[in-house]
Amino acid sequence: MKILPNKFTFFLLLILLWPAAVAFAADQATDAENQIIRIALNQEPPQLNSFLTEDSVSMMVLGHVMEGLLCYDRRGRLAPGVAERWDIDSKGATFYLRKNALWSDGKPVTAKDFVFAWRMAVDPKVASEYAFIVYPVKNAEAINTGEIKDLTQLGVKAIDDYTLKVDFEYPCGYFLGLAAFSTYFPVREDYYKTMGSKYAAEASNLLFNGAFKLTKWVHGASLRMEKNEKYWNKDAVTLSVIDCPYITSDTTALLNLFKDDKIVVAELDSETIKTAMKSQMKIRKFDSGRLRYIVFNHRDGKVTANLNFRKALRAVFDPQVFADKVVGVPGTLPGRSVMLSFLEGVNDKFRKEYPVPIHKVDKAAAKEFLAKAKKELGIDTFPPLVLLCDDTPSIAKMGEYLQGLFNGALGLDIKLDKQIFKQRLAKASAGEFDMVIGGWLPDYDDPMTYAELFASWNANNSGKWKNAVYDENIRIASKSVDPKVRMDAFAKCQQAMYEDIGVIPLFEGSNVYVQHKDVKGISRSVTGFNPNYIYARVVK
Amino acid sequence: MLKYILKRVLSGVVTVWFIATATFMAMHAVPGDPLSSEKEVSPEIRKNLEIKYGLDKPVMTQYFIYLGNMLKGDFGISFTQQNRMVNDIIREHFPVSAILGVLAILFAALGGVLWGALTALYRNKLPDIVIMFLVILGVAVPGFVFAALAQIAIVLINKATGTSVFPVAGWGSIMHMWVPAFVLGIGTMAYLTRLMRSSMLEVINSDFIRTAKSKGLSATRIFFVHQLRNAVLPVVTILGPAIAAITTGGFVVELVFAIPGLGRYFVEAIQQMDYTVIMGTTVFYGAFLVLMVTLVDIVYAYVDPRIRLK
Numbered sequence: 001m002k003i004l005p006n007k008f009t010f011f012l013l014l015i016l017l018w019p020a021a022v023a024f025a026a027d028q029a030t031d032a033e034n035q036i037i038r039i040a041l042n043q044e045p046p047q048l049n050s051f052l053t054e055d056s057v058s059m060m061v062l063g064h065v066m067e068g069l070l071c072y073d074r075r076g077r078l079a080p081g082v083a084e085r086w087d088i089d090s091k092g093a094t095f096y097l098r099k100n101a102l103w104s105d106g107k108p109v110t111a112k113d114f115v116f117a118w119r120m121a122v123d124p125k126v127a128s129e130y131a132f133i134v135y136p137v138k139n140a141e142a143i144n145t146g147e148i149k150d151l152t153q154l155g156v157k158a159i160d161d162y163t164l165k166v167d168f169e170y171p172c173g174y175f176l177g178l179a180a181f182s183t184y185f186p187v188r189e190d191y192y193k194t195m196g197s198k199y200a201a202e203a204s205n206l207l208f209n210g211a212f213k214l215t216k217w218v219h220g221a222s223l224r225m226e227k228n229e230k231y232w233n234k235d236a237v238t239l240s241v242i243d244c245p246y247i248t249s250d251t252t253a254l255l256n257l258f259k260d261d262k263i264v265v266a267e268l269d270s271e272t273i274k275t276a277m278k279s280q281m282k283i284r285k286f287d288s289g290r291l292r293y294i295v296f297n298h299r300d301g302k303v304t305a306n307l308n309f310r311k312a313l314r315a316v317f318d319p320q321v322f323a324d325k326v327v328g329v330p331g332t333l334p335g336r337s338v339m340l341s342f343l344e345g346v347n348d349k350f351r352k353e354y355p356v357p358i359h360k361v362d363k364a365a366a367k368e369f370l371a372k373a374k375k376e377l378g379i380d381t382f383p384p385l386v387l388l389c390d391d392t393p394s395i396a397k398m399g400e401y402l403q404g405l406f407n408g409a410l411g412l413d414i415k416l417d418k419q420i421f422k423q424r425l426a427k428a429s430a431g432e433f434d435m436v437i438g439g440w441l442p443d444y445d446d447p448m449t450y451a452e453l454f455a456s457w458n459a460n461n462s463g464k465w466k467n468a469v470y471d472e473n474i475r476i477a478s479k480s481v482d483p484k485v486r487m488d489a490f491a492k493c494q495q496a497m498y499e500d501i502g503v504i505p506l507f508e509g510s511n512v513y514v515q516h517k518d519v520k521g522i523s524r525s526v527t528g529f530n531p532n533y534i535y536a537r538v539v540k
Numbered sequence: 541m542l543k544y545i546l547k548r549v550l551s552g553v554v555t556v557w558f559i560a561t562a563t564f565m566a567m568h569a570v571p572g573d574p575l576s577s578e579k580e581v582s583p584e585i586r587k588n589l590e591i592k593y594g595l596d597k598p599v600m601t602q603y604f605i606y607l608g609n610m611l612k613g614d615f616g617i618s619f620t621q622q623n624r625m626v627n628d629i630i631r632e633h634f635p636v637s638a639i640l641g642v643l644a645i646l647f648a649a650l651g652g653v654l655w656g657a658l659t660a661l662y663r664n665k666l667p668d669i670v671i672m673f674l675v676i677l678g679v680a681v682p683g684f685v686f687a688a689l690a691q692i693a694i695v696l697i698n699k700a701t702g703t704s705v706f707p708v709a710g711w712g713s714i715m716h717m718w719v720p721a722f723v724l725g726i727g728t729m730a731y732l733t734r735l736m737r738s739s740m741l742e743v744i745n746s747d748f749i750r751t752a753k754s755k756g757l758s759a760t761r762i763f764f765v766h767q768l769r770n771a772v773l774p775v776v777t778i779l780g781p782a783i784a785a786i787t788t789g790g791f792v793v794e795l796v797f798a799i800p801g802l803g804r805y806f807v808e809a810i811q812q813m814d815y816t817v818i819m820g821t822t823v824f825y826g827a828f829l830v831l832m833v834t835l836v837d838i839v840y841a842y843v844d845p846r847i848r849l850k
Contacts, residue, residue, distance in 0.1 A: 044621070047623070052622065054579070125588060127585050127592060131582075132579070132581075144582065144585065200623055201624060219632055219633075220633060220800035220805070222710075222711075245712070246710050248796070248797075252691070253691060253708075253709050253797065256694075257798075259699075260694070419571075420813075422572040422574070422576045422812065423570060423571045423572040424572075426571040426572030426573065427571050430571070440578075441578075459580035459582065
């Protein structure tokens with residue numbers, strides 16, 4: 001049986017080349033002439049209703065198309081937004097709105113739009129997960145928990161269309177930062193009611209008052225933001241279009257898109273950073289404010305409720321090694337305190353003014369602590385302990401490292417319980433663990449955003465750690481506006497946490513990314529949305 | 541025949557019901573729910589959320605409400621994308637997966653049949669050895685490796701040629717489809733090649749081929765008209781399930797190439813514990829698979845009367 005050789009070649013060609021390669025003119029990452037940049041999102045924005053949103057991707061998109069009373073300037077500092085000036089003291093604040101702030105349909109942004117949005121955010125029927133961030137406003141918590149039924153009791157009033165008066169529940173030194181947060185963005189009541197359940201479902205079901213407007217949104221596929229010509233500060237905006245043709249969480253794909261000059265920024269993870277380093281790309285890093293820590297279960301009957309046991313674990317753990325070798329992302333800082341390094345103190349960085357004690361790795365001491373713990377607990381051997389963590393590769397790696405560390409140095413039998421995110425959360429809040437690798441991202445620019453997490457009454461304190469000194473100082477800090485009083489209180493919290501080891505801080509996270517050389521002016525801030533392209537421009 | 545079809549359809553419906561029930565129960569048995577979040581909400585808010593989504597009712601009540609709505613064709617609202625109906629998610633994203641899947645299956649079937657036939661013709665000669673080696677690679681190497689390699693290859697090709705020969709990722713034009721479809725189809729193509737090879741070997745040795753040869757027909761005519769046509773039947777059999785598997789199994793490819801298909805929603809919904817999307821996509825995919833298998837069964841019964849009689 002024989003087929004002519006040319007037939008064979010023909011088949012080969014047919015099979016190999018059937019997706020005929022026609023030169024394809026894809027859109028490049030930058031267009032200097034028209035001031036267009038292209039970016040990728042790592043997920044579809046799940047919720048563009050500003051008073052309901054809770055995820056970083058939606059907040060990043062909203063940050064570009066909406067504006068609060070305050071906003072972030074080109075250096076990432078707080079700046080006047082819809083409010084052109086304000087008075088603030090320990091009792092409340094008055095914001096004076098600019099008259100040229102407009103919605104994208106041309107109507108003015110008024111104080112009523114803020115009142116409506118904030119009332120929605122705390123309305124228990126709306127059930128916003130970020131309602132807590134409005135709690136500094138008078139009666140917000142009482143309304144949110146159903147104690148007060150009347151929404152108009154919320155401590156925010158429109159004196160007239162351009163004057164907004166806010167009464168505080170407690171002194172709130174960081175309120176101006178909150179005023180730039182997405183939950184505090186204005187929403188126009190008449191428009192919201194017209195849209196009904198369709199509000200924010202599509203690009204055409206939203207009104208914008210920010211630097212850009214969402215002009216196209218194909219779910220799961222792409223979105224496009226164009227310069228908002230109605231924006232009061234439009235002269236400060238150079239870009240005409242932020243185009244997002246790609247949505248994927250695959251970091252390798254993002255890096256490939258970046259290499260192919262299709263997107264201007266690619267976030268890296270511990271795997272893709274190796275590739276980027278090999279290709280000698282310029283790696284940029286930014287403090288993410290992400291704290292990771294081991295939560296101990298302090299419930300009765302748990303071995304981890306024993307202080308000497310926790311001391312033993314800490315004595316074998318070296319945060320520096322963990323940050324460098326296990327996390328392995330440039331810019332990662334060792335976990336020394338639950339008050340992160342970027343936080344401001346009275347005059348300088350908090351951690352400079354109030355240094356945290358640094359424990360030494362000491363295996364001999366660890367064994368002594370362990371012996372003491374056995375005695376106190378009245379047991380000969382420790383039962384197997386469950387270390388709960390997320391199943392993502394990077395977190396699982398951390399879990400495996402800790403498992404090996406505690407087993408090797410202390411002979412403990414650690415069972416790793418890897419769970420998908422939501423199940424990890426559910427098991428953690430149910431107390432089904434001995435230790436959990438927990439994480440936290442800050443919501444506002446104040447030590448309180450981390451500190452309140454470990455107060456005994458906080459719902460997020462899944463280990464149920466209770467420390468009288470810590471609790472008392474949280475109360476002191478939340479009732480004062482005097483920076484010195486507050487920072488002293490936070491320092492006492494830091495010390496109490498160190499001594500009683502409520503949790504062991506693992507590391508402070510860092511965002512690493514690569515950025516197009518022709519794009520300038522992309523800014524980042526720990527508590528704002530990231531990245532901020534509002535003031536970006538394409539040079540060349 | 542009608543009785544047979546009715547029986548098949550009925551057992552299909554029962555299968556879908558079983559899938560829905562099993563998924564529903566499994567979903568509620570695992571710890572956590574769609575309302576778990578890193579920032580724990582107050583008990584009051586949680587209660588309100590549960591009322592809003594009907595999670596405050598007993599699981600069995602939820603189950604019957606769900607079944608009722610499903611019969612009406614209403615899968616509910618997504619938990620993570622609170623403004624979108626699950627029906628809309630399926631309607632918008634399934635066509636993308638389907639286009640990709642059809643292209644992939646075309647590629648897999650065409651390639652599988654031709655490669656398979658060639659290996660049989662050149663049995664134990666160089667083309668056979670080379671192709672069978674590639675086939676083993678195709679079966680053994682998982683799709684996500686192919687996807688990543690293909691993408692890196694595109695970047696290199698684009699860099700070398702200085703133009704965009706293929707887009708690295710994204711969706712919208714026909715050019716976005718070729719490489720993902722190729723990657724998605726590779727596994728099935730390798731499988732079909734092996735199937736085709738053995739079926740072709742059987743045909744080559746049969747009497748009617750000897751007759752054709754002795755009649756003096758040309759090799760090309762024998763290949764296309766007599767051998768290929770007879771050997772291709774078993775391949776047709778597995779096409780049904782293969783189509784369903786490919787159109788629904790593109791999660792990794794969709795992720796790597798940033799394609800807005802349904803596969804991504806399917807997997808991400810499970811991670812997010814998005815109850816309604818999990819149920820909607822599972823039932824939809826389950827029904828789709830059952831439909832494909834049933835269709836093949838019916839067609840087969842039509843072709844082969846022996847099956848009908850059993």
